[in-house]
Amino acid sequence: MKVKNKSLKLSSRRWLQRQLNDPYVLEAQKAGFRSRAAFKLIEMDEQLHLIRPGMNIIDLGAAPGGWSQVAAAKGAHVVGLDLLPIDPLPGIAFLQMDFMNDDAPEALITTLDGPADLVMSDMAPNTTGHQSTDHIRIMGLVEAAYDFALEVLRPGGSFVAKVFQGGTQAELLARMKRDFKSVKHIKPKASRKESAEQYVVATGFKGISE
Known part of the structure; x- marks a missing residue:
């Protein structure tokens, strides 16, 4: 057409x-999904069994709500956050705020009311068209989401985040491999072929030693 x-x-x-x-x-x-992105999460979940009924899940960069819908449909308790508003969704608590604000992590923790089983981030900055600049900017978001995940995940939990072509930077990847039992990069079929996006998926959180 x-x-x-x-x-x-x-x-x-x-x-x-x-x-x-x-x-x-x-x-x-x-x-009835809010976005095509729902199928990206569905595919990753089918491969790695990320979502189960009763889980506590945080969805960063939630708008327009596709990932939250998938998680809630599988019986998870979901708290989503985004700069943009979303229309209400059943079974999903939503915070409209900037994740990089100092008060965002505490607001998420309070709303979730317990440790998280999965932290997933589809956050991405506005692209400039300059590949190295865009990569640095999205990795800044990924690192912030990862640091937050370490604070809220229960042992055995998982972390999923969008990265661009080139994957996860070596230093962060080394941290993930230390903190999780398994770390993989996945480009779901639902990601457009011309898109540089892929996802890093870390499973089996080992917990942080005091």
Whole structure:
């Protein structure tokens, strides 16, 4: 399907055309998911069994709510956070705030009311088009999310975060391998082929020694 509206910018027409022809967008609409990103989490969960009923899960960068929906549908207790608002979702507590604000971690911990079994982050900064700059910026978010995860995860818990092409920086990857039993990089089929995104998935949190 081609978009013929000439009043739109070329980049907007390309984005809209890609959306209209994207099978995951169509499937998300049929399934009632807020975004195609839901299928990325579904695929990772099918591979690694990340989500189980009764788990406490924190969803960073939650808007528009696709990942939170998947987790809640599997019976998890979910607390989501994002700069952007989302329409209410059943079984999901949502905080509209900047994760990088000093008071965000405490707000998440208070709302969750107990240790987390999974911290997942689909956060990403606005891209500049300069690959090395974009990589540094997203890794800053990943590192902040990881430091937070170490504070709230119970032993055996998991951490999932979006990274860009090039994967996780060596120093952070070494920390993950020390703190978790298994660390993998995954590019779900639902990620667009032209996208540089992939995900780092760390499972089997060993706990932090005092």
